[in-house]
Amino acid sequence: MPPWNAQQVLEPTPLPQLTDPDQREDVAPEDMPISRRVWPDYQPKGIRAGSWMFDPMLFAGMFYDSNVFSSDTNKHSDIAAQIGAGLHASTLWERHGIDLKLNEQSTVYKDNPGLNESDVDFKGSAHIDLRHDIQLLTSLRAAYLHEGVGTLSSPAGAVEPTPYSLFSADETWRQEFGRVTASAGARVDSYNYGSVRAQDGTVISQDARDGQVYTAHGRVDYAFSERTAWFASFEGNRRDLRGQPDQPLDSSGYRALTGFDLELTHLIKGEIAGGYMAQHFTAASIGNIEGPAYRAMLTWSPTRRIDVHFDAEQMVTEAADTSSTGVRADALQLGFDYEFRPNIVLSNAATYEKDRFFGQDRSDNVYYIDTQLKYVMNRIATFSLWHRYILRDSNSPGFSFDKHQVGINATARF
DSSP states (O other), rough: OOGGGGGGGTTOOOOOOSSSSGGOOOOOOGGGGGGGOGGGGOOOOEEEETEEEEEEEEEEEEEEOOOTOOOSSOEEEEOEEEEEEEEEEOOOOOOOOEEEEEEEEEEEEOOGGGEEEEEEEEEEEEEEEETTEEEEEEEEEEEEEEOOOTTTTTOTOOOOOOEEEEEEEEEEEEETTEEEEEEEEEEEEEEEEEEETTTTTTOOOOOGGEEEEEEEEEEEEEEESEEEEEEEEEEEEEEEEOTTOOOOOOEEEEEEEEEEEEEEETEEEEEEEEEEEEESSSSTTTTTTEEEEEEEEEEEEETTTTEEEEEEEEEEOOOOOOOOSSEEEEEEEEEEEEEEEEEEEEEEEEEEEEEEEESSSSSSEEEEEEEEEEEEEESSSEEEEEEEEEEEEEETOEEEEEEEEEEEEEEEOO
């Protein structure tokens, strides 16, 4: 929600509220998207300490993975346990604001301890209200994370998750001019990757992926009404990555989108955008990736108990240096959320992704099916059952696989 979304200029932003705040009614739970809907009887209370609100969380779960190494030839199944904790702290000040989140999660496998991982992620955001229409936004992130085996950026042949540390900082200026809202800012993301073990016992160094990504971003929104707005957004980047002596990974590029935020009655809401993107790599073997860009995020709510959503987006990134470098990904997703009761929600989503690789003759078709049944027992306890099916069909040997994952989770919020 504003003002935090101003730092993600390519993401959807809520439509502005143009009516008098004193005459504005609060949004009822039944008018919220089901995925974010929380009924009053199941709202965690949190812990208030002066002008701060604290929301602690504990998490535990377990899951079965039919193909833990995401391999077409080395298929092994296993059971894993997960445990984690989190703390969300935010201020209750009338002006300015600070929002802090700290999360830790560990995964332990029964038969394959090399796949064990522990992630720690801290995110901090602050906004300073210089005037009622001007805000200065700051965000920081420091994390130690892992990339799963078989993901797009996991190195070929790896039998361990790839560890990496991330430090990110962003500074953004946001200003309102009546119906117009504008923002401009800059961000830096610094990555430091560790090494992983391959199936044959050798060590795969990921030092070539270390480096920084510098980004400048800006966005302008014009609200025709509280239900329709036009926007234009731009994000330019410079990726200074270490690479190899014979294979640099440096690149520079941009992505520009323009489109509309729409709310057609109460049935259809979302965003449709089109534009252009380009990423120019230093390595001649990769060259340039450029062309039309698009994004669509639409939600259809035929009743207040079901949301049908459709998402489509294109992006450009880099994969591991052991497999490829430049990748253009096109993704389509169709799913729904169905509220059986205020505390029981079934969600399902099917995703198709087309990954085109630059720097080698490789093209992948990826299919995901995600299903979750969530049961909110009371203000504290939430349980969920979930299933995921993944199929990666690649024209390059060694990258195709499929797997099933089935799990159960329990979360406690205080």
